[in-house]
Amino acid sequence: MEPGELTPTFFADVEEMGCGSLMVALMRAMRGIGGGEVLQIRAVDPGARHDIPSWCRMTGHRLLHGPCGATGDEYLIRKRED
Amino acid sequence: MAGKLLVSVTNADNDPDRATVGFVVANASAASGVETSVFLSTEGVRLSQRGYANDIHEDGFAPLAELMESFVEAEGTILVCSPCFKKRDLSEDELVEGAKIVGGAVPVELMVNGASCITY
Numbered sequence: 001m002e003p004g005e006l007t008p009t010f011f012a013d014v015e016e017m018g019c020g021s022l023m024v025a026l027m028r029a030m031r032g033i034g035g036g037e038v039l040q041i042r043a044v045d046p047g048a049r050h051d052i053p054s055w056c057r058m059t060g061h062r063l064l065h066g067p068c069g070a071t072g073d074e075y076l077i078r079k080r081e082d
Numbered sequence: 083m084a085g086k087l088l089v090s091v092t093n094a095d096n097d098p099d100r101a102t103v104g105f106v107v108a109n110a111s112a113a114s115g116v117e118t119s120v121f122l123s124t125e126g127v128r129l130s131q132r133g134y135a136n137d138i139h140e141d142g143f144a145p146l147a148e149l150m151e152s153f154v155e156a157e158g159t160i161l162v163c164s165p166c167f168k169k170r171d172l173s174e175d176e177l178v179e180g181a182k183i184v185g186g187a188v189p190v191e192l193m194v195n196g197a198s199c200i201t202y
Contacts, residue, residue: 019109020113026113
């Protein structure tokens with residue numbers, strides 16, 4: 001499936017948040033959506049392209065795409081089914 | 083996610099950079115679903131007092147009080163070294179949310195049972 005074929009349910013722009021603040025923002029965003037739903041997030045911190053995949057591996061959420069988008073700072077994450 | 087992390091924070095407003103980064107890493111861990119404890123010892127125990135962290139805002143980071151709140155929100159635990167606490171004559175009635183006073187056995191037990199530890 002290509003990024004364009006997905007319809008994310010939720011959007012979040014964490015701008016320049018990084019490190020611990022980025023992880024907390026991801027945690028909060030995921031708490032607000034249901035299992036199986038897709039979050040599209042924009043994160044421009046230079047560490048995000050490594051931290052977001054790592055966070056997904058630890059939490060069990062699935063990184064569908066990213067970094068992607070026109071500016072290469074967007075991510076699509078499917079929340080795990082509990 | 084298996085595994086545990088113990089973040090040892092030994093500084094307060096004597097070294098705001100170390101105190102802040104300790105909680106930044108603790109936030110990254112707890113918000114990633116890792117069972118995480120912060121162990122406040124030596125000067126770090128001052129952070130256990132309500133309002134103490136309000137004036138600590140290191141450049142480039144979120145305010146420390148905000149980091150401590152989000153750490154607890156992410157289900158992190160704040161452990162406070164009992165002798166360090168008593169030595170400084172701090173108040174049990176003024177403990178921040180999520181903090182509990184412990185002796186050395188608790189952090190030692192965490193580590194011998196496999197928790198990794200990083201110190202600031």
